[in-house]
Amino acid sequence: MEKRSCPRMVLNQIVEFECVDTVLGPPAEIRATGIGRDISDAGVSLLTNCLLHRGEVLTVHVPVEAEATRSVLSEVKWIQPTRHGIRVGLKFIA
Numbered sequence: 765m766e767k768r769s770c771p772r773m774v775l776n777q778i779v780e781f782e783c784v785d786t787v788l789g790p791p792a793e794i795r796a797t798g799i800g801r802d803i804s805d806a807g808v809s810l811l812t813n814c815l816l817h818r819g820e821v822l823t824v825h826v827p828v829e830a831e832a833t834r835s836v837l838s839e840v841k842w843i844q845p846t847r848h849g850i851r852v853g854l855k856f857i858a
Contacts, residue, residue, distance in 0.1 A: 775810075779799070779825065781824045799811045809853045
């Protein structure tokens with residue numbers, strides 16, 4: 765049974781992000797990238813090598829056109845280690 769409330773589309777593009785608020789104290793200057801896997805109106809999932817924690821708030825720079833991005837605040841909702849890195853699910857919060 766599908767738990768998602770919004771349909772997802774394949775993204776398969778490089779996504780940049782930075783940490784705004786952490787659950788472990790003040791955020792470090794984390795700027796990193798990942799490969800966007802899928803996206804919906806509610807959030808995005810990506811594959812990264814950056815160690816993130818559930819509850820952290822990120823500014824995610826989502827590609828919307830050939831040379832344009834949209835910056836969106838997102839919360840880390842889930843983390844899943846894979847053999848290719850760490851897959852994370854991000855919920856858009858603003």
